[in-house]
Amino acid sequence: MxxxxxxxxxxxxxxxxxxxxxxxxxxxxxxxxxxxxxxxxxxxxxxxAGILHRTLEFISDRAERYTAAHPRRERDGDPRRDLERSLLLEFQDRPEVRENSTAWGELQATAVFDPELREALAEARLIWIGELTDTLGRIHPAAPEPARTVAAERLTATLEALSTRWLSELLPLGHARELMRDAIAVELAQLARQPAVTVFD
Amino acid sequence: MxxxxxxxxxxxxxxxxxxxxxxxxxxxxxxxxxxxxxxxxxxxxxxxAGILHRTLEFISDRAERYTAAHPRRERDGDPRRDLERSLLLEFQDRPEVRENSTAWGELQATAVFDPELREALAEARLIWIGELTDTLGRIHPAAPEPARTVAAERLTATLEALSTRWLSELLPLGHARELMRDAIAVELAQLARQPAVTVFD
DNA sequence: GTCTATAATACGATAGAC
DNA sequence: GTCTATCGTATTATAGAC
Known part of the structure; x- marks a missing residue:
C-alpha cells in the first residue's frame, strides 16, 4: 500500500x-x-476544482472495481445472481462503499448546477448502463435490446434514489436492499413476459 | 397577490x-x-440557515399544491389517469415546476449531510407515499396494502432519480416522461398480477 | 421597515524559506 | 517536497441613520 x-x-x-x-x-x-x-x-x-475533478475520477474508478468489474470477471456464473449482487453491492455499511455512494449522489446533485461535471457523469453512466444491459441480455436473451436498456435505466435510477434515501437515513439499509431486490424481480418479470418483437427476424 | x-x-x-x-x-x-x-x-x-429552512418549507408546501393535492380533489375521476398525471406533473419545463423539482432534489441531496433537514423531508415523503398508495388502491383494490406501499416507494424513487437526470440534462424531458410512464405501467402490471394474499380473509 | 456602510470572518490561493 | 505565514476576496452578519 x-x-x-x-x-x-x-x-x-x-x-x-x-x-x-x-x-x-x-x-x-x-x-x-x-x-x-x-x-x-x-x-x-x-x-x-482540480482536486474535486480528480477525486471524482478516483471514486469512479474505485466504484468500477467493486461493481461493473465484477459481472465481467464472472461471466460464466449465474447472471441472475451477478445482476443482483452488483446492484446490491452499493448497499453496504462499509466506509469505502458509503464514501462512494455518497460521492456518487453528490456528483448527481452537483451536476444539476455544474455543466462541467455533466460530461464525466454521462460517460460513467453510459458504461454502467451498458454493462447492466449486457447482463440482462444474458438472463433473457430473447428480450429486445431497447427493452433491456430501458430496464437498465430504470434499475440504475432506482438504485440511485434508494441509495440517497439510505444515506439520509430515510430508509434503513435492509429495507433499501429489499426494495432494490424487488425492483430487480419486477424488471426481470417484465422482460420475461415481453415477447421479443423481433423474434422472427 | x-x-x-x-x-x-x-x-x-x-x-x-x-x-x-x-x-x-x-x-x-x-x-x-x-x-x-x-x-x-x-x-x-x-x-x-433560517432563510434556507423556511424556503424549503415554502417549496414543500407549494409542491403539495400541485401534486398531492390533485388526486384528492379529483377522487371520482379515472384513478389510473390521476396517478399518471400526478407523477408526470413533475416533468414540465415551467419555471415553477423546475424550481420545485430542483429544490426537492437539493433537499434530498442536502439531507445526506444535514440531519436537521431530515425530519421535514421524512414527513413530506410519508404524506406523498401515502397518497400514492391510496391511488394505487383505487386502481387495484385487490392488491394487498404492503405491496401497494412498496410500489409507491419505488415509483417515488424512480421519479426523483429521473427528475435529477432531466435537470442535469442527462435525459431529455420526453425520454424522462416515457421512462416514468413505463415505470407506472410495470408497477401496475405487477400489482394486477400479484394475487391478493388475503383475498379470502 | 428600509437603507448605506462596514465589521468580522472564512476560504482559496500564493510567496518564500528550508 | 514540505512548511509557515499571509494576501485577497467573497460572504455572512451587524451598526446606526432615516
Missing amino acids: GADRRTEILRAAARVIARHGVRGLRVAEVAAEAGISTALVYYHFKDR | GADRRTEILRAAARVIARHGVRGLRVAEVAAEAGISTALVYYHFKDR
Whole structure:
C-alpha cells in the first residue's frame, strides 16, 4: 500500500466528501485529513476544482472495481445472481462503499448546477448502463435490446434514489436492499413476459 | 397577490436555489432577486440557515399544491389517469415546476449531510407515499396494502432519480416522461398480477 | 421597515524559506 | 517536497441613520 502523496490526498478528499459533500469540501480540511499543509495540497493539485475533478475520477474508478468489474470477471456464473449482487453491492455499511455512494449522489446533485461535471457523469453512466444491459441480455436473451436498456435505466435510477434515501437515513439499509431486490424481480418479470418483437427476424 | 415581504423573499430564495442550489445560495443574491438590501433580509430572517429552512418549507408546501393535492380533489375521476398525471406533473419545463423539482432534489441531496433537514423531508415523503398508495388502491383494490406501499416507494424513487437526470440534462424531458410512464405501467402490471394474499380473509 | 456602510470572518490561493 | 505565514476576496452578519 505504498500509496503516493497524490493518492493519499485523493483518499482524504473522498473521506471529506463523504462527510460534507462536494460543495462542503474545504481545502484546509482535506489537508488536515491527510495530515499535511494546505500548501502541499496546492503543490500536487492546481486548485480546488482540480482536486474535486480528480477525486471524482478516483471514486469512479474505485466504484468500477467493486461493481461493473465484477459481472465481467464472472461471466460464466449465474447472471441472475451477478445482476443482483452488483446492484446490491452499493448497499453496504462499509466506509469505502458509503464514501462512494455518497460521492456518487453528490456528483448527481452537483451536476444539476455544474455543466462541467455533466460530461464525466454521462460517460460513467453510459458504461454502467451498458454493462447492466449486457447482463440482462444474458438472463433473457430473447428480450429486445431497447427493452433491456430501458430496464437498465430504470434499475440504475432506482438504485440511485434508494441509495440517497439510505444515506439520509430515510430508509434503513435492509429495507433499501429489499426494495432494490424487488425492483430487480419486477424488471426481470417484465422482460420475461415481453415477447421479443423481433423474434422472427 | 399582495404577498408580504417575507413571502417575497422566500419566492426570491426559491428562484436562487433553482439556479445555484441550496449550497450555492448567497444572501446578497436573494436580496438582489427580491430587489431589497441584504440588511432587510436579515431583518426578516435570523440568519442564512433560517432563510434556507423556511424556503424549503415554502417549496414543500407549494409542491403539495400541485401534486398531492390533485388526486384528492379529483377522487371520482379515472384513478389510473390521476396517478399518471400526478407523477408526470413533475416533468414540465415551467419555471415553477423546475424550481420545485430542483429544490426537492437539493433537499434530498442536502439531507445526506444535514440531519436537521431530515425530519421535514421524512414527513413530506410519508404524506406523498401515502397518497400514492391510496391511488394505487383505487386502481387495484385487490392488491394487498404492503405491496401497494412498496410500489409507491419505488415509483417515488424512480421519479426523483429521473427528475435529477432531466435537470442535469442527462435525459431529455420526453425520454424522462416515457421512462416514468413505463415505470407506472410495470408497477401496475405487477400489482394486477400479484394475487391478493388475503383475498379470502 | 428600509437603507448605506462596514465589521468580522472564512476560504482559496500564493510567496518564500528550508 | 514540505512548511509557515499571509494576501485577497467573497460572504455572512451587524451598526446606526432615516
